[in-house]
Amino acid sequence: MPEINLVEAVNQALAYEMEHDPSVMALGEDIGVNGGVFRATLGLRERFGQDRVLDTPLSEVLIGAMSIGLSTMKIRPVAEIQFSGFLYSNLDNIINHASRMRNRTQGRLSCPMVIRSPSGGGIHAPEHHSESPEAMFAHVPGIRVVIPSSPLRAYGLLLAAIRDPDPVIFLEPTRLYRLFKQEVPDNGKAELLDVCLTIREGTDVTLVSWGAMMNEVQIAAETLSTEGIEAEVIDVATIKPLDMETILKSVAKTGRCVIVHEAPRCAGFGAEIAANLAEHGLLTLFAPVCRVTGYDAVMPLAKLEKSYIPSVEKIIKAVRKTVQFA
């Protein structure tokens, strides 16, 4: 089986689901003949026709809004927002309508829709192309927020997201799109949503992260292992609803926790995890809960983005400090 990268895995999942469920359609800017600016929809238009792989005008509000209308009519839209910075204009419709239609009509109508968007920095893109907005979505009742960290998980989680009966914000780590490849069987098997995945077992500290940062976190964990620090590594994957149980269990074992994300620290999603530890895991904590995050500054343009994104060294330092705390 040939290995594929994350963006190819997204493409494979889309193709699988469009093939097997005629109610699924894709829409977005440049997703048709151009195959998407990252090529996530490559070949889909040729295969499924331009009506089901719909190039939209340059109208993000419309993309979100029409996905709501489509899904109330039992079409399952998978919308692409070209870059995460253009997602914000969609928040209105996501918060005020997509997330509420089921509750508003007590189940009469619902919005099983997916909004896919690249997220995070590290590819030297222009301004607004490197945002990490997951915390904002996590605050919205009624939706799911899912972030894959590998080609395999992207395939399985995207299938799950499309099949989910409720709206899902699916944030694809741009930095991982082409970073590495895996074998990804095209078997249509969805991964479970709403659960964290323990990627590595360990006894000394729990390292929690998601998306692109899983890459740095795993490198850090391997390096730390060589100095005798065994980190348990958790990939949150579904940011909302949060599977806090898995994290609490791990911290109950390790007594220490370092949370890593790229988004700004203040009111980032790391805060939610740390707050839960302070409430439900306090007695298990042997050390302060440490957040290693992006700065509370505007995500810089290309020249400084590497200084912004938490580095492997920064993670390692934080873990060492946490483990040495007594």
Place this chain on the structure above:
Amino acid sequence: MPEINLVEAVNQALAYEMEHDPSVMALGEDIGVNGGVFRATLGLRERFGQDRVLDTPLSEVLIGAMSIGLSTMKIRPVAEIQFSGFLYSNLDNIINHASRMRNRTQGRLSCPMVIRSPSGGGIHAPEHHSESPEAMFAHVPGIRVVIPSSPLRAYGLLLAAIRDPDPVIFLEPTRLYRLFKQEVPDNGKAELLDVCLTIREGTDVTLVSWGAMMNEVQIAAETLSTEGIEAEVIDVATIKPLDMETILKSVAKTGRCVIVHEAPRCAGFGAEIAANLAEHGLLTLFAPVCRVTGYDAVMPLAKLEKSYIPSVEKIIKAVRKTVQFA
């Protein structure tokens, strides 16, 4: 001196600043001849003319966007978004432009602008009129988020917000608009931004909140006092940047902390405070950090809103449990 309510205090601050600074203007829907749907801009059009008290078309995106343009040109706009649920369509411009113009131009241009909006529930308003979106704004680098909890603070903080050289989101607790009155001298004195205010001293627990919930929190504190529990009560007031020092100092003294907010719990701003305690105050904590919050459900329509908003009893129960924890 006659006592005035919170919405009158907002009006007084606006009038004061427009009188003393000709570069200040107000804009929004129905703020002119109608004086605003809550009457926050009552009489301003007559006093300062329709060019400086500008009725806009029904265009929230435009209201935010033009405030950016105005402020780069050294006009100081104070925009009103009629209800908090209509703020979301403004996030795009706030996040992508207002908060960044200074950094983007390295100080050449900046956006000293205020966006005022009622926030929170409790007045039996229709859907989208009762949102508590502060956590989303708190995640945005480059802005301030300010929430007054009394007529006095509304006056002083709004003056400070208008004079601040950077963008301020000013969330006015709808529930407090007419709840109580205070003497508010019209002396043009701004309150300090970026600091928490300790409203009540206490030794047994630190109660942290902001906005409308300060009302329930203060009642709870008084009630608890009768059973011998002395709560230190902190009004955060400036949500971002957060004055964590004051909170940490208080918790260092009390060893216990209960955070109260109306917004949904998950990724609410309470998480940021709790996370800081878990990181910087862990050794001072004698009990789990408790968050008393709105539910992770859609803010319900009028019939159930009282069931949604944390009640005095719920706060009291949480404090008791926190204080009794050993």
Place this chain on the structure above:
Amino acid sequence: MSTIAEFKIPYSQFLDHKGEVVQPLPEFAQDSKILIPLYRAMVEKRTFDSKAIALQRTGRMGTYASSLGQEAVGVGIGAAMKADDVLVPSYREYGAQFWRGVKMREVLLYWSGDERSNNYECQKTDLPICVTIGAHAGHAVGVAYALKLRNKNQAAVCTIGDGATSKGDFYEAINAAGVWKLPLVYVVSNNKFAISIRYEQQTAAQTIAQKAIAAGFSGEQIDGNDVIAVRQAVDQALQKARRGDGPTLIEAMTYRLSDHTTADDASRYRTQEELSQHWVFEPISRLRKYLTELKVWGKNEEDALIKECAAKVQREVDEYLNTPPQDPSGMFDHLYETLPSAFEDQREELRKKGRVHA
């Protein structure tokens, strides 16, 4: 300089405010058996309207948005649509909603602040009203696109206000509807106000109909107080939509005779005199005059109708007032199809707590 494009905005009216026919009537309007139900529906809606305001004023319901004076728009739309078309309504088009099966008690329950109201018993497909002004213009594009994909000869109608046409959502929607030639009819109720903002403060466009030019399809203005004009224009536009000839924008000229909502006091921004002038043009009396002249309607019919309407509205009010309260934990019951376990404890807490009385 040469001219590269030219546009005309047509206007149409059949029955003027005096009840006189100003141009040959469309076929349906030559049949009083079709006209009378339109008349009845308008009277019924207006009866409902006064009752709803009374309920609000006596503390038995929350804020209510009256559609006094705008009856012809909703009723005309309702009558023109087929049952399996889809309505994407704004909050003042009760006339259309009632026609399509929404119950009066559901509307009352809605304005009392109860989500269960939107789970319409007899109307399963239409969207509920959209409170964030203009957003549903985009939802309607999705609805119409779905209809087009399914190719079932159905169409969607989206109703919005004059104020709503200032929202970007509206333009993004009509622009896309134009590109894809969707089976979609936008009806703008131009009642001259968006709360206190007058039409002239809302837009410099002479007509709202011409906003369709920006989207490359046709717009037309009609007398929105002439239910015949409304029904005819919507019917024509729906036929065009079904033929695959794309969307239409209809600007229905009407006037908000009420306050914006019961929370508003319109006397702050308009005079009694202005209001009185517009009463002359309201939609019900002109049709009564016309029907009376045709001798198909008289005092007996009118008296009977008034009684019937009062009785029906009262029945609905009783049903509304007798609706048992929802358990607070209900706020979690339809949050997701299946509540994620992460939120189970919150629902449990609410179940135990029970109802908090305001």
Place this chain on the structure above:
Amino acid sequence: MSTIAEFKIPYSQFLDHKGEVVQPLPEFAQDSKILIPLYRAMVEKRTFDSKAIALQRTGRMGTYASSLGQEAVGVGIGAAMKADDVLVPSYREYGAQFWRGVKMREVLLYWSGDERSNNYECQKTDLPICVTIGAHAGHAVGVAYALKLRNKNQAAVCTIGDGATSKGDFYEAINAAGVWKLPLVYVVSNNKFAISIRYEQQTAAQTIAQKAIAAGFSGEQIDGNDVIAVRQAVDQALQKARRGDGPTLIEAMTYRLSDHTTADDASRYRTQEELSQHWVFEPISRLRKYLTELKVWGKNEEDALIKECAAKVQREVDEYLNTPPQDPSGMFDHLYETLPSAFEDQREELRKKGRVHA
């Protein structure tokens, strides 16, 4: 049915693609001393353009958006504006930005990913380019409103793309500009593409100029590859704006001869043949032909100009390449006017860490 409103969209061109005068020239264009600087500016911009692409291709700069073929729009705008007018630019109007004092090295620094680039040394008031398509249409309303409040006889020009006209932001902006009769000129560079999306997929409107009808002011289409037409139309619109007669929408018909950006491969969605056809209409050669025919331009002048441009661009490139890197802690220096103490430790951390090399 009667007609309630009528509209016409004018089109104008002075110099066709063969360099022939198709209608009497405006006064300024009868003076070759005015025309030659326009020509020079276009050539200079194009020289810059190829150099910028070369820098990107050789890894010395990031993604770059070329404006090959669209030179007349930017230069025409720059020439028509007064120094104290305000430009609210999109990212392809380098021609206008250069004319107004923005340095080539600043543009290069921008596309290399360095915020310091927007702190223009010689242009203090114009906004930097806006990457979120269409948002700046609304910023321009604020800018123009400020100018109107200050009553200084200044005006603003906002440039945007054809794709941008599908954003709600754009319509909310033009609608409001119409209501307040702002001193504001929108120039849409209709280069037929928004990345891969063709004009016909973007809107069903026959022209973009007609979108102004939705906002109640006048729109016109011009040959955007005719710098005379651009300068003339913008000049007239600015005069109208200064007179207090409100905004204008100018649709400048041009064509993107380049890829969307260096990150794009336009051959995926358009043929070489289509591209070649449009080279015929590009703006520079027609003006050269015309000037040559006037005998005010010849091979000597052309050779000298090419050398001058190359030298100037090289100087700017050198300056750009020699720009010392910014300290990472700089990301906090202009986050607020005064950094709140809550973030001081973060700046400190960055200061200590120093620069991380990619």
